[in-house]
Amino acid sequence: MGFFNRVFLILALLSVELTPSSADSSSSSREITSIFLNHAKKKEVFDWMVGIRRKIHENPELGYEEFETSKLVRAELDKMGIPYKYPIAVTGVVGFVGSGEPPFVAIRADMDALSMQEMVEWEHKSKIPGKMHACGHDGHVAMLLGAAKILQEHRELLQGTVLLVFQPAEEGGGGAKKMVEAGVLENVEAIFGLHVYPDLPTGQVASRSGPFLAGSGFFEAVINGKGGHAAIPQHSIDPILAASNVIVSLQHLVSREADPLDSQVVTVAKFKGGGAFNVIPDSVTIGGTFRAFSKESFMQLKQRIEEVITRQATVQRCNATVDFHAAGKEPFTPPTINDKGLHGHFQSVAANLFGSDNVKDMQPVMGSEDFSFYQEMIPGYFFFLGTKDETSGKPASVHSPYFKINEDALPYGAALDASLAAGYLLELQTRSTPSSRKHHDEL
Known part of the structure; x- marks a missing residue:
């Protein structure tokens, strides 16, 4: 991003804060989304995310055993100069990007693998017998680190602070519940989470307002x-x-x-x-x-x-x-219920990124997600990111030993994560003054 373009966008964001209007906010959000997507698609950024995803895929770890995955996350955050808190809920990590001031918004990725033998023969197949990333959590971590890189390199555009929540033990271990109990959501206004979805073409997203997962x-x-x-x-x-x-x-x-x-x-x-x-x-x-x-x-x-x-x-x-x-296993994972207000924000940001025709409403799904523990505490929004490779036939479902991720989707997930957080901070600043909010204890 050129110097004069960066200055222009900063001035535009400042004008929104001084004289807020929905039109100004929408225009600035569109510019942010475009900048973030272009950054995520840079070859060096894309190759870096792919490398991270493959390294995690080769070394899958089950719930509360994600020590090497957590170590990798912390090493990458250190390289980017992003402060973080660790350990949380055994192996969890929470990073902080932005002003260090309120408002606060969170983005979450789960880190754990499944107890199953990978049947896909490729160069980066799991090296751990009986363990496999068959649900895409390796991709989730890579995309959240990608979002972290985008946000850190454009942190002067953030009208607040983004929490990067790297969570353990989603697969039945109640990792989200333990993260909540550790206080990671204190003073956080909203949280966003994604999941790869092999039945949806790459370049599309899908979700809905209200009950989404059981x-x-x-x-x-x-x-x-x-x-x-x-x-x-x-x-x-x-x-x-x-x-x-x-x-x-x-x-x-x-x-x-x-x-x-x-x-x-x-x-x-x-x-x-x-x-x-x-x-x-x-x-x-x-x-x-x-x-x-x-x-x-x-x-x-x-x-x-x-x-x-x-x-x-x-x-x-x-x-x-x-x-x-x-x-x-946790005795109860609550229903995943998407906040109505965040649904409108998601549709707007995703339409800027993918085009409105590629933002799909979908029926509720009987699968479950412990992201719902966050939603019991604060407004939250969960969505599916398309990862289908149209050239390779019918994809294997998640939790299949033949499951694969189309890595071309990684820039879209990283840019959307970053855009949802940055855009929501911008919206919050147009509605309230920072002086009325508390500092986040972790900072």
């Missing part, structure tokens, strides 16, 4: 009977039969008890019991997930799941215990 929970139940010989079942109490009745009854919770217009899911995906053809076991273990788009529906499902399991087991002369903390 709240989710897990359950595990042990159904106890009395084991014995399969040839004389009258001398036993069969927990397999009891578990089978339980599973059928659980499916009625959605089909017979839920409002058809209130989407819900109950899935039993685990069934363990018995080890021989002619032996009735003493016990059976079942487990699964349940999901809903409101906390009320979710809690009703939770209550009914426990009632159905315990009472159906009793009908079959068994007893059952139900655990909603199965496999060490």
